[in-house]
Amino acid sequence: MKNLILVLSLFIGSLSMGQTILKGTISTDGNPLPMANVVLKKMNKATITDENGKFEFKNLPLGNYDLHVSYTGLQSERASISLSDTTIVVVDFNLKANHSLDEVVVTGTLKPVTRLESAVPVEVYKPSFFKKNPTANVFDALQNVNGVRPQLNCNICNTGDIHINGLEGPYTLVLIDGMPIVSGLSTVYGLSGIPNSLLERIEIVKGPASSLYGSEAVGGLINIITKKPYSAPVFSADSFVTDWGEFNLDLGFKANVGKTASVLTGVNYFNYSNPIDNNHDNFTDVTLQDRVSVFQKWNFERKSKKLFSLAGRYFYEDRWGGELQWEKKYRGGDEVYGESIYTKRWELLGAYELPTVEKMLLSFSYTDHDQNSVYGNTPYLAQQRIGFGQLTWDKKLGTHDLLFGTALRYQYYNDNTPATIIEDINWIPSLFVQDEITFSDKHKILLGARYDYNKNHGNIFTPRFAYKWKVNDKNIIRFNTGTGFRIVNLFTEEHAALTGSRDVIVLETLKPERSYNANLNYLKKFHTKNGAFIGIETTAWYTYFTNSILPDYDTNPNQIIYKNLDGYAVTTGISTNVDMIFGNGLKLIVGATLMEVSKKENNIKTQQILTEKFSGTWAISYRVNPLFLDIDYTGNVYGPMRLPLLGDLDPRKDYSPTWSIQNIQFTFNKFKNIEIYTGIKNLLNWTPNKGNPFIIARASDPFDKNVQYDTEGNVQASADNPYALTFDPSYVYGPNQGIRSFFGVRYTLK
Structure with missing residues (x-):
């Protein structure tokens, strides 16, 4: 039994x-x-x-x-x-984001490592951060990142670039999936074409990174990391409209192709076709735009589990700004003033891990950019092609984490300006090495160096050193120093050289810019007794330029003068970010930056034009659980900037006031897979024309038909021109768009 x-x-x-x-x-x-x-x-x-x-x-x-x-x-x-x-x-x-600041990053050292273990400070921003203030592109989204400022360079066509720690846009290298494909023409004309829908995260390194990435990474770099097909939702849609008439649509699709491949497709469409002139100068306050961007990324499953991915993007934009009566029939003429820009651009990038025992990665990219622009009756027609290939070998030997690499960059550029008599073709080979040495769990150093050869400028060597002291899990100190270099491409980068009536004067052959940089970073994190998390990160930096090519608006108000620096330039400052997360649903992200950007020539020190001495950003979020409601209050504030005037009689202010753009958003997410959001942008209704008699100089005579000159070419005051001005739209330091409401819907199918 x-x-x-x-x-x-x-x-x-x-x-x-x-x-x-x-x-x-x-x-x-x-x-x-x-x-x-x-x-x-x-x-x-x-x-x-x-x-x-x-x-x-x-x-x-x-x-x-x-x-x-x-x-x-x-x-x-x-x-x-x-x-x-x-x-x-x-x-x-x-699973939620790790608020211990332990995200995996790749930008600082070209290999995956957690933020806490990286010897190079890297800031990480995820889509949830940018959704707090929805925008149509990455360029606008960065307005709430501390120390990073999207700068408009023209009151009429609204082209812009991205400043990091006060340095001009050409000093910022923008990467997509680690590939330097956003450069040259695209730093001015292509940034608005990068949709938020393809973002996995954005990694930002402040300070020179030329030892790893070469030219252009002098002020810092922004790495836009795209979504992986296997982790993306099956379908997503995000669309919003504003009461100004702006319309934005983001669509995402994921599919499996057989058993070995997955593909993600993203489509962005933006349209603004409603001319508005609230400052009554007969010019559009905001550029009219019709833009489409199509992105596709493939991941291939290999038996070895090694990486193989391909991605491509096509971008087309038709934008114009100018006098309200402008039509396309006036394009290129001198009857009605308009700035019309057609941009066509396609990109290809990929990564293939070699089938070897050693960890070797081949990365490659190619871009083709066609620019057809007209500024009044001045055409700017340009073509740029950039090919890039890079092979890295990641090798660990005891306490040494080594990275060896070689890269080859192909550059083709041609335009219709006097600066390009014949097409410019350049091949730039590079070698680089990095050794990250771990002495103990607390101490780590990083040694790096890069060698580039440029046919126009010869051999270029950029070393790098970094030290990390992990005092404990909650206190980390990092010190970084290195050099940076940048080869100037004047007409592709300096929009002011093309628009307005100032003459462009290049006094001599422009040499590469060189800089030396050091920064000290301190990271502190702790949890309070009531369960709140607080993270504080502070960075102090100093960058010294032995040569810097900056536009000179001061010597002659009728000219923009470019020459090599006869002296030195310095940017120095301190920046702090504070993240706070409380158990009651309140989250705060606050940042502040103090800096000074100046140059010294002939014992005269001047503040760089269009550079603020202080700035701040914030994002305050609160979750009201019973109402299924998220509230986000975001904003920024900028201190006074020195502005480009046209002479002693110019009545406009020589410094901007302290100004702020603030936004609020309400998101309702009770329904499965659906978010409904609405809010107000620019709550204070701030625009730069407040306190100024006008923003665009001589808007009533954009072709200077009634300007009188003396025998030496100087503008003379007259009854029609009492301030002795010429037409100029370069007096711009902030957006002309005032208060506006928005409404949007997001749908995600997992």
Whole structure:
């Protein structure tokens, strides 16, 4: 009888083991997480999630278990599970961003490493940050990043660039997936064509990075990392409109192609076709735009599990600004003034991990940019092609984490300006090496150097040094120093050289810009007794330029003069970011920057034009759970900037006031997969014309038909021109767009 009972017990137990299943899905921000770690502590069993973020344990005995899930860069979570019968138990996890600042970054050292372990300070911004103030492109989205300022360079066509720590846009290198494809023409004409829909995250390094990335990375770099097809939602849509008539649409699609490939497609369309002239100068306050961008990224599954991805993007934009009565029939003429810009651009980039025992990665990109622009009756027709290939070898030897690399850059440029008599073709080969040495868990140094050869400027060498002292898990000190270099491409980068009536004077052959930089970074994080998290990061920096090519508006008000620096230039300052997260749903991200950007020539020190001495940003978010409502209050503030005047009689202010753009947004997310958001941009209704008699000089005579000159070419005051001015739209330091409301809807199908 006892034997019969024992046999029945074993039989019932085997049925229980065979039928008890523990499974679930792991996601983050609504997106499934493949390759997440799942550990069942009691059984010492572990697995990873599949491409859909799903996991499963079969044949589990009845009992209690601790289930732990983790994913690099996200907060780990655990759950206590009780299996008391033979049913299937489903447990889902939604991992949140790791507020311990332990995200994985790649930009600082060209290899994946957590922020805490990186010897180079890297700031990380995810789509959730940019959704607090929805914008149509990455250029506008960066307005709430501390120390980073999107700068408009023209009151009429609204082209712009991105300043980091006060340095002009050409000093900022913009990467997509680590490839330097946003440069030259695209720093002026292509930034508005990068849609937010393709963002996985943005990584920002402030300070020279030329030892890894070469020319243009003098002020810093911005790495736009795109979504991975396997982790993206199956379908997403985000669209908003404003009461100014702006319309933006982002669409995303994901599909599996067979068993070995997945593809993500993103489409962005933006349109603004409603001329508005609130400052009554007969010129459009905001440029009219019709823009489309199509992005596609492929990931290929290889048996070796090594990386292979391809991506491409096509961008087209038709934008114009000018007198309200302007039509396309006036394009290029001198009857009605307009600035009309057609941009066509396509990009290809990819990464292939070689099938070798050693970890070797081949990265490549190619861009083709066609620019057809007319500024009044001045045409600017330009073509630029950039090819880039890079091979890196990642090798660890004991305490040394080595990176060897070689790169080859092909540059083609041609335009219709006097600066380009014949097409410019250049091949730039490069070699670089980096050694990250770990002495202990607390101390690490990084040594790096890069060699480039440019046929016009010869051999260029850029070394780099970094030291990280991890005092403990909550206190980290980093010191970085290095050199930077940049080769100036005047007409591709300096929009002021093309628009307005100032004459462009290049006094001599422009040499490469050279700089020396040092910065000290301190990171502090702690949790309060009531469960709040606070992270504080402060960086002080000093950059010294032995040569800097800056436009001189002061010597002659009728000219923009370019020459090599006869002296030196300095940018120095301190910046602090504070992240605070409270248990009651309140989140605060606050940043402040103090800096001085100046040059000294002939013992005369001057502040750089269009550079603020202080700035601040904030994003305050609060979740009202009973109402399914998120409230986001974002904004920025900028101190006075020196502005380009046209002479002693110019009545406009020589310094801008302290100004601020503030926004509020309300997001309702009760319905599954749907978010409805609305709000107000520029709550204070601030525009730069306040306090000035006008912004655009001589808007009533844009072709200077009634300007009178003396025998030496100087503008003379007259009854029609009492301030002795010529037409000029370069007096711009902030957006002309006033207060406006917006309404949008997001839909995500996981």
